[in-house]
Amino acid sequence: MNNSAHQFCFSLLSSCKTLRSLQQLQAHATKSALDADPLIAGKLLLHCAVHISNAHDYAQRLLLHAPNPDAFMYNAVIRGFSDSDSPHSSISTFSLMLKNLGSQIDSFTLAFSLKSAANIRCPRTGTQLHCQALLRGLDTHIFVGTTLISMYAECGRVESACNMFDEIPDPNIVTWNALLTAFFRRGDVGGAERVFASMPAKSPTSYNLMLGGYAKLGEFVLAGKVFDEMPVRDEVSWSMMILGLAQHGWFEEAFGYFRRLRGTGMRANEVTLTGVLSACAQAGALEFAKMVHCFVEKVGMAWITPVNNALMDTYSKCGSVDMARLVFQRMPGRRSVVSWTTLIVGLAMQGYGEEAHALFLEMEESGIEPDGTAFVALLFACAHAGLVEKGSEIFDRMSKVYGIEPEIEHYGCMVDLYGRAGQLERAYDFLAQMPIPPNDVVWRTLLGACSFHGNVQLAEQVRDRLSEMDPNNCGDRVLLSNIYAVAGKWRDAAAVRKSMAELKLRKDPGWSRIEVDKMVYTFVAGVRDDDATKEAYEKLNEVMLRIRVEGGYIPEVGNVLHDVEEEEKEGAVAAHSEKLAVAFGMARSGGGAHVIRVVKNLRVCRDCHNVMKLISKVYELEITLRDRSRFHCFKSGSCSCRDYW
Numbered sequence: 335m336n337n338s339a340h341q342f343c344f345s346l347l348s349s350c351k352t353l354r355s356l357q358q359l360q361a362h363a364t365k366s367a368l369d370a371d372p373l374i375a376g377k378l379l380l381h382c383a384v385h386i387s388n389a390h391d392y393a394q395r396l397l398l399h400a401p402n403p404d405a406f407m408y409n410a411v412i413r414g415f416s417d418s419d420s421p422h423s424s425i426s427t428f429s430l431m432l433k434n435l436g437s438q439i440d441s442f443t444l445a446f447s448l449k450s451a452a453n454i455r456c457p458r459t460g461t462q463l464h465c466q467a468l469l470r471g472l473d474t475h476i477f478v479g480t481t482l483i484s485m486y487a488e489c490g491r492v493e494s495a496c497n498m499f500d501e502i503p504d505p506n507i508v509t510w511n512a513l514l515t516a517f518f519r520r521g522d523v524g525g526a527e528r529v530f531a532s533m534p535a536k537s538p539t540s541y542n543l544m545l546g547g548y549a550k551l552g553e554f555v556l557a558g559k560v561f562d563e564m565p566v567r568d569e570v571s572w573s574m575m576i577l578g579l580a581q582h583g584w585f586e587e588a589f590g591y592f593r594r595l596r597g598t599g600m601r602a603n604e605v606t607l608t609g610v611l612s613a614c615a616q617a618g619a620l621e622f623a624k625m626v627h628c629f630v631e632k633v634g635m636a637w638i639t640p641v642n643n644a645l646m647d648t649y650s651k652c653g654s655v656d657m658a659r660l661v662f663q664r665m666p667g668r669r670s671v672v673s674w675t676t677l678i679v680g681l682a683m684q685g686y687g688e689e690a691h692a693l694f695l696e697m698e699e700s701g702i703e704p705d706g707t708a709f710v711a712l713l714f715a716c717a718h719a720g721l722v723e724k725g726s727e728i729f730d731r732m733s734k735v736y737g738i739e740p741e742i743e744h745y746g747c748m749v750d751l752y753g754r755a756g757q758l759e760r761a762y763d764f765l766a767q768m769p770i771p772p773n774d775v776v777w778r779t780l781l782g783a784c785s786f787h788g789n790v791q792l793a794e795q796v797r798d799r800l801s802e803m804d805p806n807n808c809g810d811r812v813l814l815s816n817i818y819a820v821a822g823k824w825r826d827a828a829a830v831r832k833s834m835a836e837l838k839l840r841k842d843p844g845w846s847r848i849e850v851d852k853m854v855y856t857f858v859a860g861v862r863d864d865d866a867t868k869e870a871y872e873k874l875n876e877v878m879l880r881i882r883v884e885g886g887y888i889p890e891v892g893n894v895l896h897d898v899e900e901e902e903k904e905g906a907v908a909a910h911s912e913k914l915a916v917a918f919g920m921a922r923s924g925g926g927a928h929v930i931r932v933v934k935n936l937r938v939c940r941d942c943h944n945v946m947k948l949i950s951k952v953y954e955l956e957i958t959l960r961d962r963s964r965f966h967c968f969k970s971g972s973c974s975c976r977d978y979w
Contacts, residue, residue: 347381353389356382360396376406383414390418394427405431405438412443416450424450425459432466439466441475448481452488460485474502480509487516492525507537514540518547523556542570549578554587567598573605580613585847586854588613589622596629604638611644618933618960619849620652627661637666643676650680653931653958653965671702678711684965685975687719691728706738713747717754718964720978725751746776753783754978758792774803778810782937785813785820793817808834844936846911850922857914866918874909874917877949885948890941910942916949916957929956937962938979947971 350356360378379400383393390411397403397411408431415424428447431439444467451460464482467473473482479502486495495516502509510533517525530536530544541564548557561567561575572595579588592610595602602610607630614623627645630636642665649658658680665673674697681690694712697704704712709732716725729748732738745768752761761780765772777800784793793814800810811834818827845858855866862868881887912934919930938946938961946957951971959966967974 347377350381350386353382353386353392356386356389357392372402372404372406375400376404376410379407380410383410390414390420390423394423397427403434405435405440405443408435409440409442409446412450413446416446416453421450421453425454428463439470441472441477444470444472444478445481448478448485452481452485455489457486457489457491460489473498476502476504476506476509480506480512483509483512483516487512487519490519492516492520492522507533507535507540510534511537511539511543514543514547518543518550521551523547523551523553538564538566538568538571541565542568542574545571546574546578549574549582552578552582554579554582554584567600569600569603569606572600573603573609576606576613577609580609580616583616585613585617585619589619589852589854592626601633602629604635604641607635607641608644611641611648615644615648615651616933617847617849617854618652618931619852619854620649620654620931621849621852623648623652625852636664639665639667639670639673643670643672646673646676646680650676650683651960653684653960653967655680655684655686669700669702671697671705671708674702674704675708675711678708678715682711682715682718682964683960684967685719685978687715687721687724690715690719691721691724704736706732706741706744709738710743710747713744713751717747717751718979720755722751722755722757742770742773742776745770745772746779749776750779750783753780754786756783756787758783758787758789762792762796774800774807777803778807781810781813785817788817788820790817790821790823844911844934846915846932846934848915848919848930848932850919855915855918857911857918859909859911859914867914869921870914870918871909873921874913877917877920877953878913878945881945881948881952885952887945887948890944910939912938912942912959912961913945916946920953920955929958931958932960934959934961938966943973943977943979947973 346359346362347356350359356378363374363378375396379393379396382389382396393411393414397407400407408427411427412424412431415421415427418424424447428443428450431443444463448460448463451457451463460482463485464473467475467478467482472478479498482498483495486492486498495513499505499509499513505513510529514526514529514533517523517529526544526547530540533540541560544560545557545564548554548560557575557578561571564571572591575591576588576595579585579591588610592602592606595606607626610626611623613619614626623645630641630645635641642661645661646658649655649661658677662669662673662677674693678690678693678697681687681693690712694704694708697708709728712728713725716722716728725748729740729744732744733740745765749761749765749772752758752764758780761783765776765780768776777796781793781796781800784790784796797810797814800807804810811830815827815830815834818824818830843858843860845856847854847856849855857867857870862871878887912932915932915934916930919932923930938959943966946959946966946968948971949955950957950968954970955968957966957968959968961979964975964979966979
């Protein structure tokens with residue numbers, strides 16, 4: 335076979351980007367009898383297994399139909415599956431190779447098989463592969479030994495990882511890094527620090543592993559120290575700090591590192607941008623999000639779909655769904671199903687159920703087939719807009735038209751749909767007839783609906799079920815206590831609270847956040863330990879007096895026990911955290927603010943909801959409040975939720 339035919343085939347192979355194009359090339363090779371050449375056949379299979387994401391199963395079929403597959407071909411398939419969503423297939427291919435070409439198993443075979451065992455978190459399979467390495471004298475091979483350490487670390491066998499490390503005669507920096515990772519997997523900070531200190535040399539990856547380990551555990555003082563000592567900071571270093579801080583709620587610190595990154599002149603990558611946007615979304619920091627958006631446009635990254643999706647999510651969660659729409663409309667190229675779903679969720683959170691449904695229909699017309707997540711978003715929209723019958727139709731259509739079997743999230747949305755509408759018996763009947771066992775989240779959704787609508791009898795039944803599943807959940811007990819309090823059953827409410835005290839159960843306090851001059855401030859009811867909080871209380875006293883006089887405010891103390899410990903006592907409703915945040919925003923604006931945006935971690939209570947309506951009317955302000963469930967936009971004495979939440 336001439337060399338030019340080989341070169342021609344290889345040049346075509348390098349341009350194959352899809353399974354279809356590779357199949358066409360394979361057909362050409364078969365027609366030209368090129369596939370009989372082991373080199374051509376092996377290259378085809380390798381490209382299929384490793385370079386085309388959805389072609390792993392096809393690569394396996396090529397291997398099974400090859401007349402005399404060699405070790406290279408087996409290794410290619412094992413390698414391809416090791417990085418796929420089906421690492422089990424890598425192990426089964428290894429077993430087939432062991433049966434057919436056992437003597438030709440080499441370090442590559444074992445390393446990629448061990449990687450698969452790590453991905454499926456199966457120490458038994460990993461140990462069997464370790465035995466195969468011992469039989470062949472490959473266990474101390476640097477490539478295999480390092481992968482063994484990683485495998486044991488992923489499977490939670492840190493001692494085995496340490497023992498493996500001790501057996502390697504000359505560990506390199508990759509081996510040291512694998513051991514470092516093993517200690518962080520176990521949460522052993524001291525062990526990781528000892529390994530780091532013992533390293534004969536440290537690579538940028540070593541520093542990043544220390545940084546990432548500390549960040550994952552929330553040890554940001556230590557993470558910051560490592561970050562400052564790093565000889566070279568790359569995109570990974572910045573991303574780890576910003577993402578870690580955002581994930582642990584250190585939003586202002588995450589923003590600070592992003593400012594520092596911009597000051598260095600280094601180009602932020604996709605991960606860094608989505609991380610800082612996630613922090614903006616969680617904190618409700620709209621102004622900072624706008625600054626990040628400008629940066630995205632300036633550096634020419636507005637074409638990246640995940641960044642646009644993150645921008646839409648951030649704007650939606652910051653209460654600016656119009657900006658989310660604008661990002662969606664300006665997205666270049668074909669929008670992904672995630673893009674459509676993100677905007678549907680944004681509309682749902684604002685209570686725009688009809689608009690969310692119209693967008694869903696537009697997505698269908700554009701040729702994008704909805705997935706299970708898209709249906710969760712649409713059912714969520716129906717639940718928050720009170721579209722009960724439409725939600726029921728959509729739930730049925732999901733399986734009948736698209737063949738998507740409902741999962742626990744879809745069932746939970748339906749229980750929420752009926753519960754919010756006050757159809758509690760219908761919600762209970764639906765839950766009782768579910769073909770899959772309802773989890774504690776679904777039962778808790780119904781308990782929340784019972785609390786809001788004051789159904790004591792059903793709440794007790796639901797609480798009994800939850801007691802079997804999660805007996806020490808503090809939130810369930812608080813909800814039941816609230817229900818008793820609203821119903822005037824003070825003795826029962828006290829009994830629930832007493833049981834919580836005896837079990838030493840405490841719920842995390844409610845908090846509210848507000849962004850002022852691109853700084854995020856957090857308020858907790860009952861806490862007065864800083865100047866910002868003192869300023870908020872001062873302004874709040876003035877505000878409450880004015881809405882009482884001019885707006886006819888009467889405190890609603892029926893659910894004074896709502897959700898959090900600090901908000902339990904009589905009169906505490908006057909200083910719930912969202913009221914403090916709004917008052918602080920009003921104080922700092924000096925009367926010049928037109929819109930005040932607040933984020934709360936719990937569901938807003940009725941009294942706060944009434945207060946926000948009165949403030950918007952008396953002070954002619956617009957207030958946007960994002961609570962645990964949805965957005966509330968207060969304007970001229972009314973709320974966008976139409977008192978349905």
